[in-house]
Amino acid sequence: MSTLSDALPETRTDRYHHGDLRAALLDAAVHVLAEQGVSGLSLRECARRAGVSHAAPYRHFPSKEALLAAIASQGFAWLYEVGVAAMAPIADPVARLDAYGLSYVQFALAHPQHFRLMFTSECTLVAPTAQEQSADRAYVLLRDAAAAVSAPGVDPDVAAVAYWSRPHGLAMLLLDARIPAVRMASPEALEELIRATVHGDRWTP
Amino acid sequence: MSTLSDALPETRTDRYHHGDLRAALLDAAVHVLAEQGVSGLSLRECARRAGVSHAAPYRHFPSKEALLAAIASQGFAWLYEVGVAAMAPIADPVARLDAYGLSYVQFALAHPQHFRLMFTSECTLVAPTAQEQSADRAYVLLRDAAAAVSAPGVDPDVAAVAYWSRPHGLAMLLLDARIPAVRMASPEALEELIRATVHGDRWTP
DNA sequence: CGCATATGTTGACATCAGCAACATTAAGAC
């Protein structure tokens, strides 16, 4: 009776019931987002792509904002994972902060619309446990490294904020094309920019 | 014949011609923006507030995006002025960078929606001469101070980007409430945060 | 005065978010 393929949430559009519409909607939304940005993202377009009527999404998301929040949430989980992966194998605090900044900016440049959405949606995001774990791990790694390079007496949380703000600001300015394109022409130039921003006066070329 | 009050662009709603609808629309838009954020800002609402029909704005702005760009442009002019005012009287590079960061973050916190819009609109903004002048002055001041505190051999433009990214990132994270409110509870705590972010390892509490 | 241009108005269209009423399916109780 119950085969594996039955158990899997296949995406079957030939049925009245979709199978896993929620996931299909999120997937569609991510694609639209990457293609057309937030302004081009409508619930109806997502429904269209999922092969479903315009009101179907409301069975899975109470509002458009909720859909956006879910996407943002996914993005955060992803970002944190990337950050943890970049920092974990590195012991030296300076190198770790550098790696974090690099992974952060690279993520933003690779997924500009997604990244922007994450820091644009005004809603407070509900953090699933899995994401929270990654977030916590990323934060601890960042804070420890930041505290290690900070002068004695500096609140570790303050130092962590500082070393988060720096790549974040750089990423935002890069996305907004507020920085001459020359600065991003080569990977080396970009890395120089990141290092200078993250490491401040400690860094020399 | 031509009195002063005639020359002034008064806002008269009792006439078929408005007087200075463009300015009135910008003004209305700024107010709506502050009250309800970008999502609550519609051309029709601005027209309503200016006491004018829903299509009238199209005689002054080719699209909604153009209106938003104009507001963003105003915001940049304002930001640059604030930055110049904060930096100009200060000679010490470290203190000047600090003052810049402080004015930057304070501007963002004082006008959160406006600030967010400035760095959200995807359009390339047309820079009027007056704004460009302020922008240039601000950039020169910032770059000089950044170069002064940088290690020899660091590209001044790279240093400038670094010292722009830092307060920018902090401002963004603060606006997104991604930083515990405790950190902003008192002006002193906020200043500590700004200094730590801007001045990195150079700074001690 | 008379005309050209700038500025506003009215009405329309397509799209969208969201709601309500209805249809279909899946899952469990008996």
Add this chain to the structure above:
DNA sequence: GTCTTAATGTTGCTGATGTCAACATATGCG
């Protein structure tokens, strides 16, 4: 197996919006 119930999807509607076209009015210049 059948019945019932909740979950899921559909159709149709409303009010708001951005944008356009056609029309109306004012302003300035000859």
